[in-house]
Amino acid sequence: MQNSIDTARKVVAEGMSGLLPELLLAALVCVLLLADLFLRGVKPRATAWIAVVGFVACGAALVQRYGAHAEIFGWVQSDGPRGMLLNDHFAWFFQMFVLAAALVCVPMAMDHAAFRSRRMGEFYALLAAATLGMFLMASSTNLLMAYLGIEFASMASYLATAIDKRDRAGSEGGLKYVIYGSVASGVMIYGISLLYGMTGSMHYGDIARALQVHAATEGQLMIAAVLIFAGFAYKMAAFPMHFWCPDVYQGAPTPVTAFLSVASKAAGFAAFVRFLAAFTAHDGTFFIGFGDEKVPASFGWPVIIGGAAALSMTVGNLGALWQTNVKRLLAYSSIAQAGYLLMAVAVYAAGKGQPSGGDLAPLIYYFVAYFFMNLGAFHVITVIGSRTGATSVADFAGLGRRAPWMAFGLGLCLLSLLGMPPTGGFVGKLQLLSAAVKHDLLWLAILAGINTAISAFYYFKLLKCMYLDRSDAGVIRSGAANMAVLAVLVAPVLILGLAFSPIADLSRGFGF
Amino acid sequence: MDIDFGTIMFFALAIVAVVPAFMVVLARDIVRVAFWLLASLCGVAGLYILLGADFLGLTQVLVYIGGILVLILFGIMMTSKDPLHEKATASGKRSPVTGLVTGALVFAVLAAVIVGVGFEENKGVSGGEPTTTKLGEVLLTDYVLPFELVSVLLLFVLCGAAYMARRRREDAHA
Amino acid sequence: MDFQYANVLFGLLFGAGFVVLNVSIVNRILAPKVIDPEKTTTYECGEPTIGSAWVRFDMRFYTVALVFLVFEVEVALLFPWAAAYDTLTQAGGLFAFVEVLLFLVILGLGYVYVWRKGDLDWVKATDAQTSNETVGVDNAANGN
Numbered sequence: 131m132q133n134s135i136d137t138a139r140k141v142v143a144e145g146m147s148g149l150l151p152e153l154l155l156a157a158l159v160c161v162l163l164l165a166d167l168f169l170r171g172v173k174p175r176a177t178a179w180i181a182v183v184g185f186v187a188c189g190a191a192l193v194q195r196y197g198a199h200a201e202i203f204g205w206v207q208s209d210g211p212r213g214m215l216l217n218d219h220f221a222w223f224f225q226m227f228v229l230a231a232a233l234v235c236v237p238m239a240m241d242h243a244a245f246r247s248r249r250m251g252e253f254y255a256l257l258a259a260a261t262l263g264m265f266l267m268a269s270s271t272n273l274l275m276a277y278l279g280i281e282f283a284s285m286a287s288y289l290a291t292a293i294d295k296r297d298r299a300g301s302e303g304g305l306k307y308v309i310y311g312s313v314a315s316g317v318m319i320y321g322i323s324l325l326y327g328m329t330g331s332m333h334y335g336d337i338a339r340a341l342q343v344h345a346a347t348e349g350q351l352m353i354a355a356v357l358i359f360a361g362f363a364y365k366m367a368a369f370p371m372h373f374w375c376p377d378v379y380q381g382a383p384t385p386v387t388a389f390l391s392v393a394s395k396a397a398g399f400a401a402f403v404r405f406l407a408a409f410t411a412h413d414g415t416f417f418i419g420f421g422d423e424k425v426p427a428s429f430g431w432p433v434i435i436g437g438a439a440a441l442s443m444t445v446g447n448l449g450a451l452w453q454t455n456v457k458r459l460l461a462y463s464s465i466a467q468a469g470y471l472l473m474a475v476a477v478y479a480a481g482k483g484q485p486s487g488g489d490l491a492p493l494i495y496y497f498v499a500y501f502f503m504n505l506g507a508f509h510v511i512t513v514i515g516s517r518t519g520a521t522s523v524a525d526f527a528g529l530g531r532r533a534p535w536m537a538f539g540l541g542l543c544l545l546s547l548l549g550m551p552p553t554g555g556f557v558g559k560l561q562l563l564s565a566a567v568k569h570d571l572l573w574l575a576i577l578a579g580i581n582t583a584i585s586a587f588y589y590f591k592l593l594k595c596m597y598l599d600r601s602d603a604g605v606i607r608s609g610a611a612n613m614a615v616l617a618v619l620v621a622p623v624l625i626l627g628l629a630f631s632p633i634a635d636l637s638r639g640f641g642f
Numbered sequence: 643m644d645i646d647f648g649t650i651m652f653f654a655l656a657i658v659a660v661v662p663a664f665m666v667v668l669a670r671d672i673v674r675v676a677f678w679l680l681a682s683l684c685g686v687a688g689l690y691i692l693l694g695a696d697f698l699g700l701t702q703v704l705v706y707i708g709g710i711l712v713l714i715l716f717g718i719m720m721t722s723k724d725p726l727h728e729k730a731t732a733s734g735k736r737s738p739v740t741g742l743v744t745g746a747l748v749f750a751v752l753a754a755v756i757v758g759v760g761f762e763e764n765k766g767v768s769g770g771e772p773t774t775t776k777l778g779e780v781l782l783t784d785y786v787l788p789f790e791l792v793s794v795l796l797l798f799v800l801c802g803a804a805y806m807a808r809r810r811r812e813d814a815h816a
Numbered sequence: 817m818d819f820q821y822a823n824v825l826f827g828l829l830f831g832a833g834f835v836v837l838n839v840s841i842v843n844r845i846l847a848p849k850v851i852d853p854e855k856t857t858t859y860e861c862g863e864p865t866i867g868s869a870w871v872r873f874d875m876r877f878y879t880v881a882l883v884f885l886v887f888e889v890e891v892a893l894l895f896p897w898a899a900a901y902d903t904l905t906q907a908g909g910l911f912a913f914v915e916v917l918l919f920l921v922i923l924g925l926g927y928v929y930v931w932r933k934g935d936l937d938w939v940k941a942t943d944a945q946t947s948n949e950t951v952g953v954d955n956a957a958n959g960n
Contacts, residue, residue: 134779134783134784134907135783135904135907135908135911136908137783138782138783138784138786138908138911139908139911142786145787156791156794159794159797159798160794160797160922160925163797163798163801163925163926163929164925164928164929167928167929167932167933203786203787204784204787205783205784214785214787214788215787252801252802252805255798255801256798256802259794259795259798262794266791274785274788275787275788278788278791278792278795281795282791282794282795285795285798285799285802286798286802289798289799289802289805289806292806295806320752324755324756324759327759328759349755350755350758350759353751353752353755354755647822651825691824697895697896700892700895701892704888704891704892705885705888705889705892708888709881709884709885709888709889710885712881713878713881713882713885716877716878716881717878720874720875720877720878774895774896774899774900775896775899775900775903776900777896777899777900778895778896778897778898778899778900778901778904779896779900779903779904781893781896781897781900782897782900782904782911782912782915782916783904786915789893789915789919790915790918790919790922792893793890793918793919793920793922793923794922796886796889796890796923796926797922797923797925797926799886800882800883800886800923800926800929800930801926801929801930803882803883803886804879804882804883804929804930804933804935807875807878807879807882807935808879808933808935
């Protein structure tokens with residue numbers, strides 16, 4: 131006992147220094163909840179500014195953590211530490227990603243009708259809590275931490291979806307989200323308990339070691355892994371756990387939708403890729419057989435993930451075709467996008483079985499592009515929606531004349547989501563397709579191509595509506611702050627499509 | 643299988659857990675469903691204790707039976723305008739075949755995995771001894787980060803739940 | 817399979833048996849059986865009952881139950897700490913104490929929140945009382 135206490139003290143002392151961004155976020159949650167109580171008589175936007183200051187401070191701490199490679203908290207065994215969190219480049223990228231999304235959502239929320247002229251300390255506290263959960267998801271090296279991170283992010287998302295109590299659609303979305311989410315969470319923890327029973331550990335490194343000697347068959351392990359995958363897929367909004375997506379995206383306040391579609395998805399992917407890597411042996415070979423029949427994977431993760439990817443994009447794109455509500459359309463679009471992103475994960479899994487090793491660069495690049503194009507699209511929808519009450523595709527008629535810059539930004543983002551040059555989405559998708567072909571996933575690449583063609587229908591439907599349909603409605607004033615946010619979000623979509631090689635080089639540095 | 647005291651206890655508790663669980667699905671009155679759930683949860687708590695997971699059993703009684711079930715009953719009583727015994731559930735209106743087939747399939751797959759794997763015994767903290775003390779020790783040493791984070795989780799969930807349950811002023815005055 | 821809680825089981829069965837024996841069996845044997853209309857009423861010597869017992873519950877019960885549930889989970893997490901406290905303090909001094917103190921302080925913030933927001937106020941303020949401090953905060957947060 132003396133030993134374990136001493137070790138724990140040491141581990142905590144070492145861990146605390148590497149945990150500053152997370153501690154700041156936790157403090158921000160507390161401060162925002164209390165600020166609403168004790169800061170009376172100040173302007174409604176004060177809490178939003180507290181949130182901004184908190185996020186920026188967290189960002190500064192995160193920047194300082196760049197380049198770290200440390201497994202923190204947990205315990206120590208003779209052959210090394212068994213951490214709860216692993217701060218590395220991969221975690222850093224996704225944490226920065228989530229934080230940036232949260233930061234963009236603050237001005238969007240300040241502009242949104244549901245939050246304007248109110249003190250919404252609770253909302254920003256939930257945003258900070260969700261961000262904290264996603265931080266944990268991105269750096270978790272222990273299934274317990276991954277699960278805790280998912281619960282953090284989920285609980286905060288459920289509440290944020292239904293935050294506007296006057297809005298019935300939001301309440302309905304929140305309720306559906308929480309019910310489906312509880313099921314997904316239950317399924318996942320069932321899978322975790324199975325895997326724990328098979329391997330005797332929840333630490334990814336221990337799981338990887340145990341899998342090499344344990345006698346669980348491929349089928350048994352597969353069932354545990356698929357159950358766990360269901361929990362991650364719920365956060366990614368990917369098939370087969372995508373069905374909550376349209377109702378929640380439509381019902382939630384648009385800033386919340388934007389945050390969920392970008393940050394929540396990224397954190398889900400980050401946590402899943404980390405879990406996936408636990409199925410990799412020490413020497414780097416990817417395997418799924420056990421004991422005597424241990425062989426590099428032929429059937430296994432690439433097929434399962436590839437199948438989920440193919441179904442995600444097909445379900446998403448076909449579902450989007452008939453949508454008339456813009457947020458619902460983008461919800462289906464984001465399911466399809468999850469499919470493309472899963473394709474990158476399938477490529478990574480396939481690469482793990484080959485001497486070259488897995489390559490995460492296409493995933494990272496696509497996520498960078500996805501950040502700007504999806505947030506850009508949602509930003510325009512928030513701004514237009516809060517000024518005209520526009521919700522359906524038809525409401526966007528004549529936007530090219532009524533708000534030319536907003537329409538231009540949205541159009542560019544849509545083209546990028548579709549994967550047209552000269553946008554970031556095009557380069558991202560090209561990298562995905564070529565990587566898939568290189569790793570013998572030709573069928574997946576072909577399906578992705580067909581899906582891109584299908585998706586052109588609904589992206590162009592919205593584009594046509596904005597530029598070709600006539601409308602007598604007046605000009606929409608968007609405000610300078612919103613224009614600035616638009617520029618910040620849309621310019622990189624073009625930059626990523628034109629000057630892509632430096633960013634592609636950079637994206638190679640954020641793998642494992 | 644030799645019949646000893648533990649085996650008899652197991653089957654007794656299993657019946658307490660499973661039979662009410664069936665009644666939860668079959669009963670048509672939602673208040674009765676809640677009370678059948680109470681019985682089922684008691685049986686599961688007993689099973690946990692029988693298996694040496696005393697802390698889990700305690701938590702089951704404390705949180706599920708003492709907390710969540712009360713919340714469910716409050717929820718039922720709060721939302722109903724009519725006398726409660728008329729609150730029928732929707733079960734029985736649909737064909738039970740789909741549900742039965744799905745349930746049987748899920749059960750078969752999970753049972754096959756659980757029986758087939760042959761979990762190694764006592765991999766966890768328990769060696770048949772009471773687990774609460776050992777859990778306390780690891781919770782405050784190896785798992786201190788999740789332990790502290792749970793308090794933040796509970797904090798914002800508490801505030802969020804209170805926020806959601808709070809009526810708007812218009813409603814309060816109606 | 818050993819069952820180390822046999823004494824608990826015995827106590828449980830003994831208690832249940834005691835209740836059943838007294839309420840159902842002994843009562844039936846010993847109680848005088850005189851039936852008149854007054855004795856069959858709900859409260860033999862109290863107010864006459866009005867209406868049905870199946871009434872719609874007030875929202876306040878639910879709010880309090882929610883708050884109770886969260887703190888109950890907290891208490892459940894304190895059991896292992898209490899059980900291990902002796903060994904932990906002997907080995908590591910105040911380490912375990914400080915950890916749990918932090919845990920409690922963070923959750924205490926939640927208590928401050930529900931208190932200040934007036935979620936625990938049983939008698940809610942009416943229109944005339946909106947200047948009341950806690951309700952004033954409540955209104956500000958709920959769009960006013």
